[in-house]
Amino acid sequence: METKQRYTFKKDEKLKSRKTIEQLFKDGRSFSNFPFRVLWKFTETVKAPLQTGFAVSSKHFKKAVDRNRIKRLMREAYRLQKNELQIQLTQGQKQLAVFIIYVGNELPDYDFIVEKTGHVLTRLIKITNENLAANT
RNA sequence: GCUAUCAGCCGGGUUAUCGUUCUCUAAUUUAUUAGGGGAAGGAAAGUCCGGACAGCACAGAGCAACACACCGGUUAACAACCGGCUUCGGAAUGUUUAGUGGAGACACUAACCAUGGCGAAAGAGACAGGGCCACAGAAAAUUACCGCUCCUCUCUUGACAUACUUCGACAAGCUCAGUAUGACAAGAGAGGAGUAAGGGUGAAAACGUGAGGUAAGAGCUCACGGGUUUUUGCAGUAAUGCAUCAAUCGGGUAAACCUUGUGUGCUGUAAUGCCACGUAAACCGGCGUUUGAGGGCGGCUCGUCCGAUGCCGAAGGGUAGGCAGCAAGAUUGUAACAGUAAUGUUGCAGCCAGAUAAAUGAUAACCGGGUGUUUGACCUUUAGCUUGGUUACACAAACACUUACAGAAUCCGGCUUACAGGCUGAUAGAUUUU
């Protein structure tokens, strides 16, 4: 992973456990960056260094096609930009669980999502650095 | 070729880069790499019907409840599908009649009738029963308010007949006048009976029109026409149709109750079975142990089975992971045969998603389809250009816009709803060309 850059997003990197998600909603910390709301928590229960889930409210988007479309765009944008955060976490021996919720009301286009996902990821990197500094 | 209706079918493609899931093969560092293959629809949607499958007694009885309802067929099954019947709607066509225009041929308009492509029907029963029908109206279903007619009684008036004379014009009679009685006519009032023609209100008014008949009227009778039921004959498997005989005509509502017939046990793949992890058989209240609490997931009753370290309530604690179910089946494609068709039988070939915070994608370019505009195009005038008109048909180019509805979750058969656009067929109509 450290030799060549591969933009993968496999099963292990998805946040799937119902239990961890409930923990995130209960104890996790969060911040908003429109159109996203991000939940995050350092936890030991997960295998991979970084696990991420995506969600869209079915109240805002009634049709499954629209929800799928947004989730696919988010996943694509995340996949292409998340490598830096992943490397940091591996070096720091930390496990991070992240859950990103789309709270906007309109169907976004791809460029908008890419830009906003970049903002979210830089903020997460900052948080990780602070956490590492505090621990050491 | 065009328009309309109906039925059936399809519903984008190629390349590049990065990526997801399942599976097979190989390699090893045992979770990665490399290669091959598969990966969303006609509605996957709504969850409206029907099944398969699973559990509850190899699912029992009665009531209740629910569903269905012309006939025949198809099917695993159905409220679905196919074919037919009946009723209704109806583009259009034709005959006749009337009106208008016209010298005429004829044209247009309207009405009746006939045919009628096509479409719709939750299409049993209102002679089993009760219920309801606001307002208006006499009356909303065996009813009678007004009116019409007849009879009886009373009163008034009129003229007639008979009898009588207290008084009067004149002595008597007659006449006039008066009184009483009788029957008659007219009018008024009361009572009884008949009547359903008239009442113009309403969504709906007692089969319709005409004639006879009658005290007045009435399907009371007759003629023509209409509806319902029924006998017989013919056609058809049947619904039904045609003819015929007889009876009958008293509104609507069953998508309000109901009646008749037929059918349905209930719950649903989060069913169900197995494995793993973890906790608490805490405490309190009530019931019960052969005199039976309670349960067997349906509303009630019965029956039957299970049933004691038990059950219920209250208050808490723990887990919410994996495997099977779960992808070879009422299967898909194709051909032949049977059938009007739905559909069935046989042969050949194929294996075609399996996720679980939920995969099947993202970006870019090009091509293809559709619509619109413009220019060529066509027409007129002209020797030609300009100008003007047409874009009905065919073709070409450029530009712009657009390329739908929508995402499997156990699986099938239907229904319903959404859908840019395209293709095919049938029927009807108008028109052009040959």
Add this chain to the structure above:
RNA sequence: GGCCUCGUAGUACAAUGGAUAGUAUAAGAGUUUCCGAAGCUCCAGAUUCAAGUUCGAUUCUUGACGAGGCCA
């Protein structure tokens, strides 16, 4: 995924198939008051949508749309 329930003024609820769909409250106007509140008077405002049955649907039937609930 499966199984259910419900849609009436801004809000909370009524209404035998039948007159102008009612009540409370909120909103608006007026009155009262030095001003405001409360009170009083008045006014506007709705049957989720579309078909069907019926003479006539908030009510009955069907479909669509929307809202809510339950499951191991």
